[in-house]
Amino acid sequence: MTTAISPAPAIRVDGLHKSFGRTHALDGLDLRVGAGEVHGFLGPNGAGKSTTIRVLLGLLRADGGTARLLGKDPWQDAVELHRRIAYVPGDLTLWRNLSGGEVIDLYGRLRGGLDAGRRAELLERFELDPTKKGRTYSKGNRQKVALVAAFASAPEVELLILDEPTSGLDPLMEEVFQNCVAEERDRGRTVLLSSHVLSEVEALCDRVSIIRGGRTVESGTLAELRHLTRTSVVAELAGPPGGLGDLPGVHGLELRGDRVSFQVETDKLDAVLGALGASGVRSLTSTPPTLEELFLRHYQDDARGAAVAR
Amino acid sequence: MTTVAVPLPAPAARARRLAGTGALLRLALRRDRVLIPAWVLGLGAVVAGTGSSFEALYDTAARRAALAVSMNGNGSMRALYGPVYGDSVGGLVAWRMAGFGAVLAAVMSLLIVVRHTREEEETGRQELLCAGAVGRRAPLTAALLTALLADAALAVVIAGSLAGSGRPAAGSLALGLGIGAAGLLFAALAAVAAQLTESARLAKGLTGAVLGLAFALRAAGDAGTDNSSPLTWLSPLGWSQHLRAYAGERWWPLALFAVATALVACAAYALTARRDLGMSFLPARPGPARAPRSLSGPLGLAWRLQRTTLAGWTLGFVCAGGIFGGLAKGAADLVGGNARTREVVARMGGQQDLTDAFLATMAGLLGLVAALFAVGAVLRLHGEETAGRAEPVLAGAVGRLRWAAGHLALAFGGSAVILAFGGLALSVSYGASAGDPLGRTGPVLAAALAQAPAVWTLTGLAVLVLGLLPRAAPAVWALVGGCLALGWVGPSLDLPRWAMDLSPYSHLPKLPGTDATAAPFLWLLALSALFTAAGLVGLRRRDLC
Incomplete structure (x- = not known):
């Protein structure tokens, strides 16, 4: 589908199917996550992200297709695999009478241990009081409990699976989270990050998969995906824009005085710049497509039920 | 939000505090559209069935009179059911059902009220509701009105079915109202x-403890051979009996119910006005920053989650055993030589010495109730799963079986522990009243522990349903309720053998005092192991909810 990946991917999913009654939650989903990469896992609500993650964790059994995690089967080898995986759910429910510190230790011990120094450091960075009881934590603080437990896990953990991990976090904590993920990557851990916070994905992820209706519709590096979309250009010209509007790949051309604005398909940029140069450029702003635009294109396609433009 | 000032109420302000009650009431009735009819019709059917059964079993006035005399002369039977006030068929139904029906109505009502108050707050559902145009008193009022409707329906169904089958109308009404009023x-x-507790579980436990105390007070008050001691007036369950349905009805105990209910409800409103949503009067204390060594795996977690429950049940069983043991000696007060009474007692307790029969009946009662603990412990797994707390645990290096093992150990082991403590208290308390505290310890303890295979059969059934049909897990309670009903009222109803045999308890020998063979125990143990194993296989194979 896309670029070559390192020979032993951390996650390799092919043609995954899962139905709940008549609902086809997963309909032939593919996913490749290379070892050591931070992989963004995107898709509208109900696209099948959490279902995929629950299959990867061995909580659901796939109806069809194959899934391999760190070279093993997520259903058969669940216990063995889970020593090497840390998971952060999107909405953690805590036991009302256990303190946050107890839950962090418990989750760590269930995997095979915590790094005590890292735990203390993370508690401080996330400004989390570990003595409060489960029922008294707010949504954001519950999320911090899960994050501290995951980031402080012992060195055996190779893969972090984060399912909308920052829901409810304030912007300061969001920054702490991003720093932590960057540190995890530096340690060589692989991260699968499902998120709706696109700035977070853009800042952290090496590669991205976008899924929709239980299928993968885009996968690749951000640069590759950008290539598939349009760049916005605003320019002040010395002369008339000539045949700019007739060039292939130019859309939404607007002329106001000597100011011209349009979008251009990114792989047609070269010819357009040539045409602009011929008219004499006084100033030029070009904005690369944001992930948001990329994403919205797929969401809107989804809403229209149209086939994906490739 | 802090404490709420409670001055003023102008009529408009008063109305505002109840705003939205109607909508909440409709929501509650919609949610309970199966629960309430099932309780009301089920309980109504048991009462009506008791009536027709007594009519067939004791078909002449002489037989009924003999039963009444012998039952009134038997302290232990009086402790269990209360005195017989009238020897008509209706009088016998009232004797058997006034207290028992009141207990069941109380259980129904407490479940309804906690479900629509504390449970809604605990899950956070009430927060969104109360953000609407809903008055501060509306949720509590809607919950109480739901219980009122259920109890009123229960009173109507009981009174109607008895009056419809030829019992006097006044007595039928008194019995129905006595049961419904106790529920309310x-x-x-x-x-x-x-209002007092922060968890629905604790609220149910607290109310259940009050219900247990009410039963104990009435039992102790009725155990004497003189008609009834003032102790029975301290228990609402006693009030239901003091209405004397079918035996020259006395209506004024209904006023006791009305006054007590009004006072208690006022207290609830006063408390609810003085606290914040989701909070209780027991302040949350900080916990430890690090987990203790014991909390390192699924076993430690299950122990941590259930140890308080187990301690509460153990205490309850010790108290119950102590009270029942103290009553046992009264069994010897039986008017001798009455064949009918012997027959009824023997059906419950066995063919042996009547004191032993009483002890066997009490051990059987402990066994029935222990199933509630064991099934509750198994269904904690279902609660953990549906609340989403199982997912992060199973995402650790924890297999499904190890995750289940902790709670199952609590269910199987814990039920044996509470039976042992109940049996020990029963034997020591009986021994103390007979002047030889340790005289019957061995046989009575064995009798209590002999209940375990039947308890475990129901426990295994709960595991089976959890593993194969997780959505039907709450229905296990109905099965347990059916076994309880068979064990408690079945023996006096002369049900056919096959019906009684549906309950695993029917297959146990009546210990102490009879000879026991190993066969029924082995069968029940094998059945329990089979159910458990099949359930665990299902649990390993299925998707997590």
Whole structure:
């Protein structure tokens, strides 16, 4: 589908199917996550992200297709695999009478241990009081409990699976989270990050998969995906824009005085710049497509039920 | 939000505090559209069945009179059911059902009220509701009205079915009202408990403990051979009997119910006005920053989650055993030589010495109730799963079986522990009243522990349903309720053998005092192991909810 990946991917999913009654939650989903990469896992609500993650964790059994995690089967080898995986759910429910510190230790011990120094450091960075009881934590603080437990896990953990991990976090904590993920990557851990916070994905992820209706519709590096979309250009010209509007790949051309604005398909940029140069450029702003635009294109396609433009 | 000032109420302000009650009431009735009819019709059917059964079993006035005399002369039977006030068929139904029906109505009502108050707050559902145009008193009022409707329906169904089958109307009404009124009083008590505690589980436990105390007070009051001691007036369950349905009805105990219910409900409203949503009067204390060594795996977690429950049940069983043991000696007061009474007692307790028969009946009662603990412990797994707390645990290096093992150990081991403590208290308390504290310890303890295979059969059934049909897990309670009903009222109803045999308890020998063979125990143990194993296989194979 896309670029070559390192020979032993951390996650390799092919043609995954899962139905709940008549609902086809997963309909032939593919996913490749290379070892050591931070992989963004995107898709509208109900696209099948959490279902995929629950299959990867061995909580659901796939109806069809194959899934391999760190070279093993997520259903058969669940216990063995889970020593090497840390998971952060999107909405953690805590036991009302256990303190946050107890839950962090418990989750760590269930995997095979915590790094005590890292735990203390993370508690401080996330400004989390570990003595409060489960029922008294707010949504954001519950999320911090899960994050501290995951980031402080012992060195055996190779893969972090984060399912909308920052829901409810304030912007300061969001920054702490991003720093932590960057540190995890530096340690060589692989991260699968499902998120709706696109700035977070853009800042952290090496590669991205976008899924929709239980299928993968885009996968690749951000640069590759950008290539598939349009760049916005605003320019002040010395002369008339000539045949700019007739060039292939130019859309939404607007002329106001000597100011011209349009979008251009990114792989047609070269010819357009040539045409602009011929008219004499006084100033030029070009904005690369944001992930948001990329994403919205797929969401809107989804809403229209149209086939994906490739 | 802090404490709410409670001055003023102009009529408009008063109305505002109840705003939205109608909508909440409709929501509650919609949610309970199966639960309430099932309880009301089920309980109504048991009462009606008791009537027709007594009519067939004791078909002449002489037989009924003989039964009444012998039952009134038997302290232990009086402790269990209360005195017989009238020897008509209706009088016998009232004797058997006034107290028992009141207990069941109380359980129904407390479940309804806690479900629509504390449970809604605990899950956070009430927060969104109360953000609408909903008055501060509306949720509590809607919950109490739901219980009121259920109890009123219960009273109507009981009175109607008995009167419809030829019993006198006044007595039928008295019995129905006595049962319904007891239910409503416990609805109000549950409303207070829901304000005091922060968890629905604790609120139910607290109200259940009050219900247990009410039963113990009435039992102790009725155990004497003189008609009834003042102790029975301290228990609402006693009031239901003091209405004397079919035996020259006395209506004024209904006023006791009305006053007590009003006072308790006022207390609940006063408490609810003085606290914040989701909070209780027991302040949350900080916990440890690090987990203790014991909390390192699924076993430690299950122990941590259930140890308080187990301690509460153990205490309850010790108290119950102690009270029942103290009553056992009264069994010897039986008017001798009455064949009918012997027959009824023997059906419950066995063919042996009547003191042993009483002890066997009490051990059987402990066995029935222990199933509630064991099944509750198994269904904690279902609660963990549906609340989403199982997912992060199973995402650790924890297999499904190890995750289940902790709670199952609590269910199987814990039920044996509470039976042992109950049996020990029963034997020591009986021994103390007979002047030889340790004289019957061995046989009575064995009798209590002999209940375990039947308890475990129901426990295994709960595992089976959890593993294969997780959505039907709450229905296990109905099976347990059916076994309880068979064990408690079945023996006096002369049900056919096959019906009684549906309950695993029917297959146990009546210990102490009879010879026991190993066969029924082995069968029940094998069945329990089979159910458990099949359930665990299902649990390993299925998707997590």
